[in-house]
Each structure stands twice: as structure tokens, then as C-alpha cells.
Amino acid sequence: MELIDFFTKDLCPRQKQYEAIRAAAFREGSIKDIATRFGYTPQTLRTLISQLLRHKLQLFPYVKKGPKGRRTTPEIENMIIQLRRKYILNSREITERLNLSQISIGVRTVERILSDAGFPKLRRRTDKERGISKEGTVIPKRSENLSLEMVKPFRSECHVAGIFFFLPYILETGIVDIVQECALPESCDIGNRQAVLSMLLLKLIGNERLSHIRQYNTDTGFGIFAGLNTLPKPTYMCSYSCRTDVSVLMEFQQRIIKHFRSLYPDLYHGKTINLDFHSIPHFGDDSEMDKVWCGARGKALKGANTFFAQDGESNSLVYTRADIRRSESSEEIKKFIDYWVEIKGIVDETLIFDSKLTRYEMLCELNENNIKFITLRTRKSLIEKALKIPDNQWQKVYLPIPKRKYKHIKVHESRVTLINGQKSFRQLIVKDHGRAEPTFIISNNEDIKSIDILMIYARRWHIENKLADIVKFFNLNALSSPIMIRIHFDLLWTVIADTLYHLFAKDLRRFENCTPQKIFKQFIDMPGQIVYDGKGFTVKIRKRATTPILLRIKKINREFLVPWLDSKPLRIVWTP
Numbered sequence: 001m002e003l004i005d006f007f008t009k010d011l012c013p014r015q016k017q018y019e020a021i022r023a024a025a026f027r028e029g030s031i032k033d034i035a036t037r038f039g040y041t042p043q044t045l046r047t048l049i050s051q052l053l054r055h056k057l058q059l060f061p062y063v064k065k066g067p068k069g070r071r072t073t074p075e076i077e078n079m080i081i082q083l084r085r086k087y088i089l090n091s092r093e094i095t096e097r098l099n100l101s102q103i104s105i106g107v108r109t110v111e112r113i114l115s116d117a118g119f120p121k122l123r124r125r126t127d128k129e130r131g132i133s134k135e136g137t138v139i140p141k142r143s144e145n146l147s148l149e150m151v152k153p154f155r156s157e158c159h160v161a162g163i164f165f166f167l168p169y170i171l172e173t174g175i176v177d178i179v180q181e182c183a184l185p186e187s188c189d190i191g192n193r194q195a196v197l198s199m200l201l202l203k204l205i206g207n208e209r210l211s212h213i214r215q216y217n218t219d220t221g222f223g224i225f226a227g228l229n230t231l232p233k234p235t236y237m238c239s240y241s242c243r244t245d246v247s248v249l250m251e252f253q254q255r256i257i258k259h260f261r262s263l264y265p266d267l268y269h270g271k272t273i274n275l276d277f278h279s280i281p282h283f284g285d286d287s288e289m290d291k292v293w294c295g296a297r298g299k300a301l302k303g304a305n306t307f308f309a310q311d312g313e314s315n316s317l318v319y320t321r322a323d324i325r326r327s328e329s330s331e332e333i334k335k336f337i338d339y340w341v342e343i344k345g346i347v348d349e350t351l352i353f354d355s356k357l358t359r360y361e362m363l364c365e366l367n368e369n370n371i372k373f374i375t376l377r378t379r380k381s382l383i384e385k386a387l388k389i390p391d392n393q394w395q396k397v398y399l400p401i402p403k404r405k406y407k408h409i410k411v412h413e414s415r416v417t418l419i420n421g422q423k424s425f426r427q428l429i430v431k432d433h434g435r436a437e438p439t440f441i442i443s444n445n446e447d448i449k450s451i452d453i454l455m456i457y458a459r460r461w462h463i464e465n466k467l468a469d470i471v472k473f474f475n476l477n478a479l480s481s482p483i484m485i486r487i488h489f490d491l492l493w494t495v496i497a498d499t500l501y502h503l504f505a506k507d508l509r510r511f512e513n514c515t516p517q518k519i520f521k522q523f524i525d526m527p528g529q530i531v532y533d534g535k536g537f538t539v540k541i542r543k544r545a546t547t548p549i550l551l552r553i554k555k556i557n558r559e560f561l562v563p564w565l566d567s568k569p570l571r572i573v574w575t576p
Contacts, residue, residue, distance in 0.1 A: 017048055018059045024049060072113065076103060080113050090122050143217075143232045144189040146224065148566045153534045158221025160205050161528020164539045164572060167225070167562060168555035169503050170200075174259055175496065176564065182252045185243035190232060193564050195240055196493075197226040202237075203497035206473045206520055221530045224537065227564035241489035246323065249488055250339070253495075257318055258343045260499065267502070272312030272374075272456055273340075274463035275333065275353040277324075280304045280487070282479050290326045304479065304487050307332050309340075310463045312352065312456070316502055317466065317495045322488035330358040337371060347371055350445055352460045360418040367423060367444045374457050377416075377427065377440035386412070386429050386438045394431075397451055401458060406434040413450055416442065428453060470494055473517040507553045522546050536569035537562075543574050 007019060020038040024031060024045065035045040051057035076098070083094045091110045098105050170176065176193050186192040201222060216222050216231055223230040261268045279292040281303040291300045305326065309319035319336055333351070340347050351366075355376040366373055379386075394410040401407065409432050416427040428441040428450055443453055470476045474494045479487065501516040504523075511519065528541040536559075551557060551574070559571040 014059065017057070020045055021049055021052060021059070072105065072109060076105065077113050077117075079103075080110055081117050081119075084114055084119055088122070141230050142189070143223075143228050143230050143236070145191055145194055146227050146229050146565065148532075148568060151532065154220075154532050156220035156224075156530045158528050158530050158539075159216070159219055160525055161221060161530070161539055161541050162524035162526045163201060163204055163222070163225055164528075164570070165524065165550070165553075165556050166204055166500055166504065167570065168560055169500050170197075171560065171562070172555070173263065173500070173503075175200075175256065178252065178255050178259060182248060182255065184248070184252065185240060187236075190228065190236070191564075194227045195232070195236075197564070198228065198231050198237065199240070199493050200497060201225055201231075203474060203493050204500065204520075205524070206475070206517070221528070224530055224565070227562075238486075241486045242483065244485060244489060246485065246488065249485070249492060250321075253320070253492055254339065254342055256496065261343065264503070267314045267316045267499075268311050268318060270311040270313030271349055272352050272459075273318070273349045274310040274312055274460050275336065275351055275357060276308055276310075276463045276467065277329065277332075277357065278306045278308060278467050278476070280306060280477050280479050292326065304484065305329060306487070306491060307336070308463065308467065309336055310466055312349070312459065312462070314502070315462050315466055317498055320488075320491045320495050322491055323484035330362055333358050333362060333366070337366075337369075350374055350443075350448075350456065352457060354460070363425075363442075363444075364419055364422045367425070372443075372445040374441065374443040374445065374453055376457075377418075377442045379437065379440045382440055383437050386431070386440075389429070395450075397454065399451070399454060399458065401455070404458075406432065409433040409454075411450060411454070418442070426453075430454065466498075469515045469517070470498060473515065473520065474498065507555070508549055509552060511549070523550060536571070537565065539570065539572045540575050541572065543576060547574055 011019065016038055020034060020040060023029065023034045023037075028034065029037070031045055032042050035042045038045075040048075048057060052059070079098065080094055083089050083097060089097070091107050091114065094110050095105060095107045098110075176197070179192055179196050184192040184196060186195060217233065218230070220230070257268075279294045279301075281294050281297065281301040282289055283301075289302045289304060292303050292305045293299075294301045294303065304322055305324045307319070307321045307324055308317060310317050319339060321332065321335070324332055333353070337347055350372040352374050355378050357375070363373065363375070389412055394412050397409050397411045399407050399409060409430055412429040414427050414429075415424040417424045423444075425442045425444050426446070428443075429438050430441065431438040433439065441453060441457055445453070448456075467476070474497060476491075476494060498516060501519055505512055505514055505519055508514075508519070508523065511522070514522075523546055526541055526544060528539055531538040531540060556572055559569045561567045562570050
């Protein structure tokens with residue numbers, strides 16, 4: 001770019017006006033020629049010249065410079081320092097006081113003045129330490145087991161009265177009895193039954209974090225559900241799981257699932273079990289967690305690597321665990337097998353998982369132990385060979401899966417040895433299935449047909465859907481703590497709450513396959529009234545559009561005794 005171009009090309013409006021008027025002043029041409037050269041009409045150029053002569057056009061406007069010194073006077077700075085020194089106020093409180101005194105100043109300015117004066121930031125203080133209280137705040141009572149001997153008849157509102165629909169299912173499943181058998185922690189004021197029911201209640205209403213229990217500590221109905229006068233405080237709920245250990249939780253989980261299998265065999269009758277890891281990111285600075293791959297965010301983050309197992313037919317969760325290191329992740333499948341053998345005595349189901357769940361050596365060990373599996377094979381170096389297979393060696397297969405876009409696929413079956421000297425496995429190479437590259441499926445199950453293997457593995461996404469559902473409603477990714485025992489405890493109650501929703505949905509005609517989120521919205525999330533007459537409890541709920549469906553469930557429409565409410569009867573009635 002030449003020097004002359006700065007005065008002739010791409011001029012800003014102010015400079016173009018200057019150059020045009022200058023050319024007219026030095027008579028570099030006629031008004032018409034000059035106006036054409038600068039993109040003006042002759043009349044516009046004449047108007048610019050007229051405005052300049054009448055001092056209405058400034059070609060070089062004066063730019064006012066700001067103050068070079070600080071605007072805050074020494075007197076105000078001294079007031080700020082004295083307010084901090086005398087009353088221990090933070091920056092925002094000092095700003096509010098000065099603004100009330102008609103002194104306009106911002107929070108950032110106060111922070112800068114205090115920092116220059118050598119004052120550190122104040123630690124976060126409670127309202128009590130700060131000497132303030134919020135107007136209208138109701139201070140809840142101390143939480144303790146509800147004793148009805150001294151309680152007079154009362155009537156109280158409940159924000160989510162539909163939660164009482166789960167009481168017959170909790171009694172039927174015997175969860176509370178198993179809690180006492182496993183001797184979960186309790187305090188002098190709150191028994192273990194009441195503590196775990198408070199935890200379960202928060203899960204059933206889809207509460208995000210245990211600390212959010214504070215917003216329900218004045219709801220008497222929730223306290224009655226758990227057998228308490230009011231729900232425990234956040235500190236108690238957040239620290240409860242720290243009084244347990246892994247062996248207690250695993251024993252509790254094993255007893256729960258074993259008991260569920262005996263009561264509801266149709267929930268655990270599947271011939272396959274889906275296995276998968278789920279990573280829960282943690283964003284704390286003081287975390288000692290391993291970095292795990294978070295697929296939802298597309299990168300590795302510090303977090304908890306959790307493991308889930310799901311019945312392939314009913315989609316019920318049968319196992320969960322949280323304290324899994326990256327170096328130990330490939331061994332987790334063995335821990336699940338040991339757990340399932342303790343419950344059932346044998347592993348006769350086919351395990352379904354992806355290629356990253358374990359190593360080839362572990363697959364050979366599973367085969368030696370007669371554990372059937374279907375999984376994917378790592379395909380980096382196999383794609384070129386698969387594409388060279390002649391067309392006449394591919395078999396056309398039709399997959400009768402509803403809503404599947406690519407139902408007509410091509411399959412090539414062969415035998416493959418993953419480790420030299422070990423037994424070979426069945427390998428199915430699948431193409432024309434909607435993906436750019438072929439998929440390699442391996443299995444040691446010799447008793448089922450190729451199309452059945454494809455159909456079974458195609459349903460592995462059920463566990464991914466299940467994990468998505470519990471992330472959405474039970475807030476699985478809202479990490480309760482960087483301490484693994486607390487994460488495991490939280491996951492265990494998530495599994496129990498999900499099972500209760502599954503049992504409740506089975507009794508809802510035409511809603512059997514709905515997610516917990518939809519069941520909660522349609523049937524559970526409704527206000528009501530809790531009435532105690534000295535002899536028993538009555539839960540009064542207004543009729544809604546879905547009430548006829550609930551009236552078909554015999555369990556919730558008959559009177560039942562609640563052991564943790566001094567075995568008082570409780571019934572649910574519908575009001576206009």
C-alpha cells in the first residue's frame with residue numbers, strides 16, 4: 001500500500017469530508033468534479049462547505065480527556081477503612097452503607113481501596129456470625145424420631161403428597177427391614193430407618209443435591225413420610241454416608257437385590273445383562289480423582305468412574321459401584337460376576353458390553369469360566385481386511401427392530417483368535433448398517449444364531465437410555481462429594497428409587513414403560529393435606545385427570561400400617 005492511498009482510498013467519513021472540502025478550497029477542480037471524485041452530490045458538497053463556514057461542522061472534534069487521578073477522595077477512603085476495621089464489613093456491605101449516606105461508589109472500587117490498604121478478603125460467614133437474619137425466615141425444629149404418644153391431632157399441608165403412593169411399595173419390598181439388618185448408622189435422635197427414608201424421599205422427588213433438603217425442612221408431610229417431626233438438616237444428610245464403609249454398602253446392595261429377585265422375579269428374568277461405565281465429572285480444585293473420559297463433554301476430566309449392570313429384558317438396574325480406578329477398570333467385570341454368583345449362585349446370562357469395558361485377556365478368562373459374552377472388537381487395523389472380503393461371502397440379514405432406519409444389513413461370520421494360544425471366538429463383521437465403517441462383534445456363545453447376536457447387541461443401548469434417564473431425573477451427574485463412599489451411597493439409593501418407580505409404573509395402565517420423570521410429573525407431583533386424628537393418618541389429595549388410573553391400584557387405595565409411625569394406619573383419599 002502506497003503512502004498516497006492513505007489519503008485517497010477507504011477513507012473514513014470525517015476524513016473524506018476534510019479531503020473534499022480541502023480540494024474545493026484549493027480549487028483542484030469544479031464542485032461537480034470534486035463531488036464525483038469523493039462520492040458526493042454537488043449539493044451535498046456545498047452543504048458541507050456552508051456548515052463549515054458557519055462553524056456547524058467540526059472536522060477535528062475536541063476529545064475530552066478523563067481525570068488522571070482517582071475520583072475517590074481521601075475522606076471517603078478513610079471512611080471505608082474505618083468501616084472495615086470497626087464493624088468487620090465486607091465490600092458489598094460497605095458499599096450499601098455509603099450509598100445510604102448519598103455517597104455514590106461501586107463494590108469494585110471499595111475492594112480496590114481495601115486491597116491497597118492491606119486488608120485481605122473476609123472468609124465466608126454465616127448469617128449468625130454476621131449478626132443478621134432474613135425477615136420472615138422460619139427456623140426449623142431439631143429433627144428427631146416422631147413419637148405419636150404426645151402428638152395432638154393436627155392438619156398439615158404437603159407440597160408433594162403423591163410421595164405417599166410409594167409407601168405400600170416400600171413396605172412390600174422390605175427395604176426398611178434390610179436397613180435394620182445391615183445396621184446402617186443412626187444417631188440418638190434419628191434412627192437408621194428414618195435417615196434412609198429421608199434420603200430415599202429426596203431421590204423419589206428428583207432432588208438435585210442433599211444440601212437442598214433445606215427447602216423442605218418446614219414441610220411436615222415430608223417429615224411424616226420419613227417418620228420424623230421434620231426432615232434432617234443438610235449437614236446430617238451430607239455426612240450420613242461417611243459413617244459407612246464399602247463392605248457394609250456392598251452387603252446392603254446384595255441383600256436388597258437378592259430380596260427383590262425373590263419378590264419380583266419378572267424384573268430379573270432376562271437372559272442377558274448389559275454392562276457399562278458412566279463417568280461423573282468433578283469440578284473441585286482439591287480433588288484426588290483420576291481423569292476419566294466424559295463422553296457428554298468430549299474430553300477427559302477429573303471425576304468418578306462408576307459401573308452399572310442392567311437386566312436385558314426389564315431394564316432394571318442390578319448392580320452399581322463407584323470406587324473404580326482407571327488401572328482397575330478392566331477388572332470390574334470380575335467383581336460383578338462374583339457379586340452375581342453370591343446372589344444367584346450362577347451366571348447363566350450372556351454379558352453385553354462394549355470394547356472399552358475390559359481387555360482381551362479378561363475375555364479369555366471369562367471364556368475359561370464358561371461366562372458367555374457379546375462385545376465389540378477394536379477395529380483400527382481390521383477395516384482394510386474387512387473391505388477386501390468378496391461380496392459373495394457376505395450374508396444379507398434383515399433386523400426386525402421397530403423404528404430402525406437400516407434394517408437390511410450385510411454380515412460376514414468367521415472365527416478369530418484374540419491372543420495366540422487361546423481359544424478362538426465367533427466374529428461377526430457388519431456393514432451397510434448406517435455407519436461409515438464396519439462393526440466387529442465377537443462372542444463365545446455358540447448356542448445362538450448370528451441374527452440373535454445382532455439383535456441382542458442392538459439392545460445394548462437400553463443401558464445408555466437408562467443412564468440418561470437417571471441423569472435427567474435422579475441427577476446422577478450432580479456429584480454429591482469427591483469422597484467415593486458418599487458417591488457409592490448416593491448411587492445405591494438411586495438404584496433403589498429407580499426400582500420403586502419401575503414397580504409403580506407397572507401398576508399404571510398404559511404408563512408401564514414411561515420414565516421416572518414423566519411418572520413424577522403425571523402422578524406424584526401433586527399437593528395434598530395430611531390429617532392426623534389421634535388414631536391414624538389420612539392423606540387427602542384432590543382429584544386430577546390421572547386419578548382414575550390411580551384408583552385401579554389396590555395397594556394405594558386400601559388402609560395399611562406404617563411401622564415407623566408407631567404402626568398407625570394410613571389411608572389415601574381423593575377429594576373433589
